[in-house]
Amino acid sequence: MFWYVVHTKPRQEFRALQNLEQQGYSCFLPVLRMQMVRGGSVEMAEEPLFPRYLFVRLDSSVTGKSWTPIRSTKGVSRLVTFGNQPARIDDTLIESLQAREAQPPRTLFTPGDxxxxxxxxxxxxxxxxxxxxxxxxxxxxxxxxxxxxxxxxxxxxxxxxx
CATH class of the missing domain: 2.30.30.30 (SH3 type barrels.)
Structure with missing residues (x-):
């Protein structure tokens, strides 16, 4: 099992994540939690850390789940490839991104600004x-x-x- 990169349609990362998970794929969408000004008020928001990209864990063996449905999933543009090989991501990178999400949200201002x-x-x-x-x-x-x-x-x- 390895992590691969999925390229999503513009501003549809959360939609693609939800649809892929409903199909039984293990996915990870790194997000940045921060305070933002919207409509004249300050609120907490989640924005994708890598806009238009998310990660999916796939089994490349013959017995693994088919990769074909990924391309036709709502919100997904394509599976990122280099030539004809899917872009494989090292587990340590995903683990460090997951550990980063445990940090407290970024605030709009910090005392002393x-x-x-x-x-x-x-x-x-x-x-x-x-x-x-x-x-x-x-x-x-x-x-x-x-x-x-x-x-x-x-x-x-x-x-x-x-």
Whole structure:
């Protein structure tokens, strides 16, 4: 049994994963869990680590499950090959990717980041990100009139200053 690479249709990685698993294939789709701004609010999201690719474990022996249905699975574009040989992936790479998924999700900001307000009366003002205050607001330390002031600003209105 080896891992092979499946090329999916655009933005259909999760669909391909679900359909392949329903057919009895063992699959792995590495995802990156992170906070994102969507519709003006901050939410946790899962994005594929390798857009348009996932891994499937297949038996290359005669007694193994047929590979033919993979090509016609909804969401799948093709099995990645080099010449006429399917692209085989080493087990240690898959194991390291699976271990990476056990890490905590990436946050939008980390305490101490320099941020700038993008909208509203404080647009353009820079401050230091402190922490999230509930689901949608962030506590930011802004200097006003030569004094540091802690303010709650919607996290969707902030951007990191490089």
């Amino acid at each position: 320099r941020v700038s307000c993008t909208v509203g009366p404080f647009a353009g003002l820079e401050g230091v990100y402190q922490m999230l205050d509930g689901d949608a607001r962030a506590l930011v330390l802004i200097e006003l009139l030569s004094k540091p002031v802690r303010m709650a600003i919607p996290a969707a209105r902030l951007r990191r200053v490089e």
